Amino acid sequence: MDVQPLRRPPRLLLLTSAYFLLGELATACQRLNVPHHLLDLGTREMDADAFVRTLRETADAFRPDAILTVNHLGVDREGVLMALARDMKLPLVSWFVDNPEFILPLFPKPDAENTLILTWDADSLDAVRGLGFTKVGWLPLGADPERFRPGRPGRPEWRARVSFVGNSMLTKTVRRLGAAQPGPELLSAFASLAGDFAASGERNVRAFVAASRPELLPQLDGLGVVRRTAYETAVVWRATLDYRLSCVLATLPFSPLIAGDPGWKDLLQGRQGYRLHPEIGYYEELPGFYPQSEVNFNCTSVQMKGAVNQRVFDVPASGAFLLTDSRAQLETMFEPGREMAIYKSPEEAAELLARHLADDAGRTRMAAAGRARVLAEHTYEHRLTALIRAFDEHFPNRPAAGGA
Structure with missing residues (x-):
């Protein structure tokens, strides 16, 4: 280092x-x-x-x-x-x-x-x-490469071909929307705003509303700073929920282990082919969790349309293989395709999961290259x-x- x-x-x-x-x-x-x-x-x-x-x-x-x-x-x-x-x-x-x-x-x-x-x-x-x-x-x-490093002990129930660690955002969305106390028009538009915001290149919810739904802007500004911020946060969290769910659904054919909050049980009700695990403790458990999976799957919050999250550093630091969604800033810090695998859509994620699960040697090479990059530049x-x-x-x- x-x-x-x-x-x-x-x-x-x-x-x-x-x-x-x-x-x-x-x-x-x-x-x-x-x-x-x-x-x-x-x-x-x-x-x-x-x-x-x-x-x-x-x-x-x-x-x-x-x-x-x-x-x-x-x-x-x-x-x-x-x-x-x-x-x-x-x-x-x-x-x-x-x-x-x-x-x-x-x-x-x-x-x-x-x-x-x-x-x-x-x-x-x-x-x-x-x-x-x-x-x-x-x-x-x-990443802390002393905490997240190869060889950390894990539990037998953590063994999985594919795993995903992350919040469903369901409770977070409900709480933020409740704190916003929006009027009927903002409430009615909430779900569609979240979907359209996720698909847009805009990062700022207010700017997005001003450009795409200007008739809602007076109601949004009328909430005041605290409630408006709560509503904007709720839009981002709902957009993340929808996006993250679509990505996780792409992993179901590969029997994933999903570790997170109870919201996943509600969102995946009626689906088959997955295991649920309670939330994983960051310090005590997560360093031993990542190495137990052949593929660690990651999908980023919509609040980060260009940035990368903690898993992009911690998984390779653990000496484990990562498949993550494409983010512009990732390519300034890692070499996609050599240090980790990148998907650009849920459909491509399913294709890449099948490909990399069939390539043990390739995953091992990529995981080692990812850890080397973390040690060299990202501690x-x-x-x-x-x-x-x-x-x-x-x-x-x-x-x-x-x-x-």
């Missing part, structure tokens, strides 16, 4: 929560000797005064150069953290690994000079800039190094480490 050394890494204050990536970032900090401190706010209930006191005491003791969070976790909607960070002259770095367009509008006016937004989806850069941020960069997902050490370089680029005048 070739990671260029950092000459003077910043001291990073990580705002931690239950989100999986904070642990990976902390581990990468340890491996690269980046000074860091984890401040766990995820399980604490505290008022604004206690929050300010805790953050100031931590900063005084650790003397960080920047605050680092994921998906704006730990950033409050009242703007207390951003005001405090500015007062302490601590830049805020927020790495988005979910759609920033569903999250950032819910927060106060951005502190553009003191905030660096990194997003896993290169297609979202212009949208983030449109929200008022000027320090913006692309930072895709990655969290690579991502942390890129994050720090982006920080140095956008905040070139930071003082010596520790605020001295």
